[in-house]
Amino acid sequence: MAEKEMILVLDFGGQYNQLIARRVRELSVYSEVRPYTMPIEEIKALNPTGIILTGGPDVVFEDGAPRCSAELFNLGIPVLGICYGAQLMQYLLGGDVRRAEVREYGHTEVDIDNPSSPLLLNVPHRTVCWMSHGVYIAKPAPGFEITAHTESCPFAAAEDNSRKLYCVQFHPEVSHTVNGKEMLVNFVLGICGCRGTWKMDSFVDTTVKALKEKIGSGRILCALSGGVDSSVAAVMLSKAVGKQLTCVFVDHGLLRKNEGDLVEKVFGKDGPYDLNFIRVNAQERFYFKLAGVTEPEQKRHIIGEEFIRVFEEEAKKIGTVDFLVQGTIYPDVIESGLGKSAVIKSHHNVGGLPDYVDFKEIVEPLRLLFKDEVRKAGLELGIPSELVFRQPFPGPGLAIRIIGEITPEKVRIVQDADAIFREEMDNFGYNKEANQYFAALSNMRSVGCMGDERTYDYAVVLRAVTTTDFMTAESAELPWELLSKVTNRIVNEVKGVNRVMYDLTGKPPATIELE
Numbered sequence: 185m186a187e188k189e190m191i192l193v194l195d196f197g198g199q200y201n202q203l204i205a206r207r208v209r210e211l212s213v214y215s216e217v218r219p220y221t222m223p224i225e226e227i228k229a230l231n232p233t234g235i236i237l238t239g240g241p242d243v244v245f246e247d248g249a250p251r252c253s254a255e256l257f258n259l260g261i262p263v264l265g266i267c268y269g270a271q272l273m274q275y276l277l278g279g280d281v282r283r284a285e286v287r288e289y290g291h292t293e294v295d296i297d298n299p300s301s302p303l304l305l306n307v308p309h310r311t312v313c314w315m316s317h318g319v320y321i322a323k324p325a326p327g328f329e330i331t332a333h334t335e336s337c338p339f340a341a342a343e344d345n346s347r348k349l350y351c352v353q354f355h356p357e358v359s360h361t362v363n364g365k366e367m368l369v370n371f372v373l374g375i376c377g378c379r380g381t382w383k384m385d386s387f388v389d390t391t392v393k394a395l396k397e398k399i400g401s402g403r404i405l406c407a408l409s410g411g412v413d414s415s416v417a418a419v420m421l422s423k424a425v426g427k428q429l430t431c432v433f434v435d436h437g438l439l440r441k442n443e444g445d446l447v448e449k450v451f452g453k454d455g456p457y458d459l460n461f462i463r464v465n466a467q468e469r470f471y472f473k474l475a476g477v478t479e480p481e482q483k484r485h486i487i488g489e490e491f492i493r494v495f496e497e498e499a500k501k502i503g504t505v506d507f508l509v510q511g512t513i514y515p516d517v518i519e520s521g522l523g524k525s526a527v528i529k530s531h532h533n534v535g536g537l538p539d540y541v542d543f544k545e546i547v548e549p550l551r552l553l554f555k556d557e558v559r560k561a562g563l564e565l566g567i568p569s570e571l572v573f574r575q576p577f578p579g580p581g582l583a584i585r586i587i588g589e590i591t592p593e594k595v596r597i598v599q600d601a602d603a604i605f606r607e608e609m610d611n612f613g614y615n616k617e618a619n620q621y622f623a624a625l626s627n628m629r630s631v632g633c634m635g636d637e638r639t640y641d642y643a644v645v646l647r648a649v650t651t652t653d654f655m656t657a658e659s660a661e662l663p664w665e666l667l668s669k670v671t672n673r674i675v676n677e678v679k680g681v682n683r684v685m686y687d688l689t690g691k692p693p694a695t696i697e698l699e
């Protein structure tokens with residue numbers, strides 16, 4: 185065993201890679217994500233206690249697919265291959281990997297064939313796992329025994345116990361794999377023999393210290409949206425450098441109803457924090473730039489760019505500004521396609537940055553954290569829990585909850601419908617049952633009748649999801665009574681709407697936001 189326990193996660197570009205490392209850290213074992221290109225000599229020198237090969241979007245037998253050295257499997261170090269990682273291990277060791285006729289996505293029932301497999305100990309004979317693959321293993325490599333299957337996939341898990349090599353076609357790291365945690369415990373603490381004695385230094389303390397050193401006597405500008413991410417980043421920065429920090433809150437006119445005033449109340453001069461706070465009312469400027477734009481990524485880029493321009497202007501008014509803070513968190517980074525992951529959405533505060541930014545550097549203190557870790561940091565910083573557990577709200581705001589062109593009328597409809605939905609979620613006591621919920625506006629207009637008159641109005645879409653990490657999600661099961669009440673209120677109280685729909689789709693295949 186390595187002197188210092190550590191699990192090396194080799195990154196092949198999957199959506200959940202940092203999540204794997206984080207799941208291992210939750211078992212009190214240190215874990216790092218490194219690119220798949222890490223040379224074998226370096227891996228040997230690092231001498232990890234175990235290695236996990238991640239998922240990824242490529243097809244292992246195609247030209248240019250990312251591969252590691254097959255020597256990895258002869259080091260005597262236990263290896264767990266997940267999804268693409270499993271296919272790669274099989275491919276490199278002589279298994280038969282093929283394109284599947286039936287693609288498996290989402291919830292899938294798995295039957296365990298060998299309950300005494302060290303990886304599958306304490307897992308029931310039938311369990312549910314999260315699949316996301318279009319390639320399968322038709323025949324395992326020599327020495328491997330199949331240990332689990334699904335209805336359409338003969339190979340859901342396999343192992344060569346003598347060489348301590350394990351493969352799973354599904355994703356044990358996502359919370360929707362019901363017994364995923366048991367499998368990771370079995371691999372990390374059982375097969376690799378880690379003791380689980382590692383402790384994460386207080387993230388807040390170390391970050392505040394590092395920020396203090398980095399910023400020195402520089403001036404720093406923070407993009408404050410009032411959401412949990414930028415609020416935690418701002419309070420962290422104010423702890424590190426006090427009044428060297430100026431927080432700029434841009435009201436782009438795409439916020440939820442009354443939200444701008446609320447943010448000002450909390451962070452402005454009458455609030456509990458000792459911040460320099462500036463509110464910029466920039467609605468018209470944003471609406472002007474967005475006029476006629478319908479493509480979601482273009483909306484994100486326009487908003488991202490306009491944000492930066494507004495900050496630059498504010499910075500100029502303040503004088504010299506050296507740094508810009510952003511509350512980017514890990515899922516924003518990964519979904520924006522940094523590293524090898526496929527681009528799903530370029531979150532405006534990452535992929536949308538223009539090439540030229542008039543600051544010395546961008547500081548992103550939360551870049552490695554997941555949402556729930558950000559909340560923990562927020563509580564540690566003494567931020568009130570109402571704010572810490574507030575609904576997440578995307579940077580581009582209602583722009584990505586309005587399908588098609590953005591007009592002031594559509595913004596008004598979404599704001600009013602959303603306020604009704606949120607109010608009734610509170611009234612029915614369901615505000616904690618869903619992790620994110622909102623109203624969006626479809627671009628569909630349809631015929632209805634109201635007071636004997638024909639209407640031709642918009643359809644509002646209600647969306648409520650349960651999720652722990654926002655990387656996968658399920659539609660929340662809301663009571664019919666609640667949905668009916670919200671529907672009645674919206675069609676009666678919000679002018680321009682004659683139909684309300686509830687979105688039942690999970691993520692994947694959909695995403696949480698509609699754009």
Ligand code: XMP
Nearest residue numbers: 530531532576577578579580654695696697
């Ligand atoms: P999706 O729609 O990608 O959303 O399933 C996952 C989480 O990210 C939020 N989201 C964004 N946040 N800029 C942001 O700051 C964006 O462009 C953006 N798009 C989605 C979304 O609200 C959810 O919490």
